[in-house]
Amino acid sequence: MSKKSICAAVLLAVFCATTARADSPAETGPAPEKKEETLSVIQTVLYLPFKSVVCIVGATASFPVYWLSGFDPQVKNDTAALRAQYCSLDYLLGSQWTK
Numbered sequence: 001m002s003k004k005s006i007c008a009a010v011l012l013a014v015f016c017a018t019t020a021r022a023d024s025p026a027e028t029g030p031a032p033e034k035k036e037e038t039l040s041v042i043q044t045v046l047y048l049p050f051k052s053v054v055c056i057v058g059a060t061a062s063f064p065v066y067w068l069s070g071f072d073p074q075v076k077n078d079t080a081a082l083r084a085q086y087c088s089l090d091y092l093l094g095s096q097w098t099k
Helices: 002-023 032-068 073-086
Strands: none
8 A cells, every 4th residue: 555655646746846847937958849848748658547547447338338228329439439539549648638
C-alpha cells in the first residue's frame, strides 16, 4: 500500500510541477516551441494511463448495453463509434484531453 501511495504522490508532484511551470512567466533559455513540445510530451505521458482506463472501461461496458438493447444495430453502431474515438491512437497518444 505504501508503494502505491508513494507512486501517487510522485505523479501528483510531477503534475503540479508541470502545471506550475506552464503558468510561470517566460524565462530566457530555449525557444518557446521547445518548451511547448516538452510540455506536450509530459502531458501525453501523464494522460495515457487515464485515457487507457477510459478506453478499456468503455469497451467493456458497451457490450452489456448492446446485449440489453436486444442487439439493436443502431446501438452497435453508436458504441462502435465511441470505441473508435476513445480507443484510437490519436486520442490515446494526444497531449490534449478532449471532452
